[in-house]
Amino acid sequence: MYTDGMPMISVIIINWNGINHLEKCLSSVEAQTYKNYEIIFVDNNSKDNSIQYVKDNYPNIKIIKLDDNYGFCKANNIGIKSSNGQFIALLNNDTEVDKDWLLELVKPIKREKNIKFVASRMMLFKDRGKIDNIGVDYTISGSVIERGRFQKLSNEHIVEKETLIACAGAALYNKDFFDEIGWFDEDFFYSYEDIDLSLRAYLYGGKGAYAPRSIVYHKLSATRKNSPLNTYYSQRNNEFVWLLNTPTSLLLLLSPFRLIYFIGSMLYFTRQGEVKAFLKAKIDVLRNLNRIVIKRKKVQSNKVLSAREYLRLMKKGFFLNKIKKLFLKLS
Structure with a gap:
């Protein structure tokens, strides 16, 4: 589980017909400065040759092929249950990560026991000076607000702080956390499942953190068009x-x-x-x-x-x- 004092991290990437995104995503994950990790690629029965592409180009990645499109929640639960890491890093396939993404992401959760999840600094893929989100807030009406959305990056955005919700498109979780509070609710299929999980963590006494130097570039809505x-x-x-x-x-x-x-x-x-x-x-x-x-x-x-x-x-x-x-x- 440990190499030179570094805990094992399992990076789980869910895919459904996302072959066009995979080179940027997987190559950047394989280039991490943090070395004690595994990559688990969970495929929701893609029809676009994604699995063969990963086999041919990334032989060290563990592949789980599902027999249907089970959505984000069940696919992640399957990946987490088959993982070896002490920590679980979830990552969307339509991303590219900085080389220090994992190194910075794990720091808050190692430092404070009560932190159960950590949010990355998610930037826009095409306009890399603007923010996708740096954590998420929940309002008294039950709506959600993505922190920093479409704002230009400034000094106020690169301060480590608490966050109520982490976007599961690029976040780290303590694996024991899932045994303590439960897994992703598979009735959600996708959307708002990370809101539910984060709020449940707080209800059960945990809290979340934002790691400002754990940087991810996200193709916003690339895998989910308005429909x-x-x-x-x-x-x-x-x-x-x-x-x-x-x-x-x-x-x-x-x-x-x-x-x-x-x-x-x-x-x-x-x-x-x-x-x-x-x-x-x-x-x-x-x-x-x-x-x-x-x-x-x-x-x-x-x-x-x-x-x-x-x-x-x-x-x-x-x-x-x-x-x-x-x-x-x-x-």
Whole structure:
């Protein structure tokens, strides 16, 4: 597990018909200055010769070929369970990483025991002076905000800090973390699964960090074009995250903000011509309420974070201070 005091890291890359991205991604991972790692390539039954390409050009990479497209969540769970590392680094296939990506990514999680995951500094692939995200915030309405999105990189962005959520497109996790809080929820398939996992980590007493010198260049939306399918999964899974993780006392208190977010989202997707996908997502949430309630009971029964502490973690927004004061009076 260790070489010269360096813990073993398993880098897991999920692929589905992504052969055009693989040379940049895999070559950059193989060029890491951090040497004690393995690469696990999990293929979701690609039809574009991806597996043969990896076999021919990257013989040291472990390949797991799946018999169907199981999505991001199940494919990662399979890769994690077959890994040898003490730490798990997840990486999108439409990326190129800096040579010190792993070296810098592992530093916060080695230094502080309570850190369960670490976010990379994700930059845009084509415009490398601009940010994709440097962690993610969660708001009182249940929406997410990508930190730094499309901003030019400045000194304020290269400071190590805590982050509530790490984008699983380039993040590090303690492998024991998955045994402690559970795996990626495979009902999500893809989208918002990393939001769910990060919030669950905080509910169970962990926290996340942002490693500003762990740099990844990301082809934003290269593997997920805007489509009714993406609208469906994002809007369905957004409800899953809210219903599974929000403490009971906050569900009612924050419901007005949730309603405003729902109306605004419906209007947006109506203008985009995707209101059918939006409504189908919400209807399917109602159809799955029994299953959600069962999973919610497990999540909430194991949490150690109070509702008050959870609220403090949420991104400041309209009337947030008043909501906090009201909650403190009621609790």
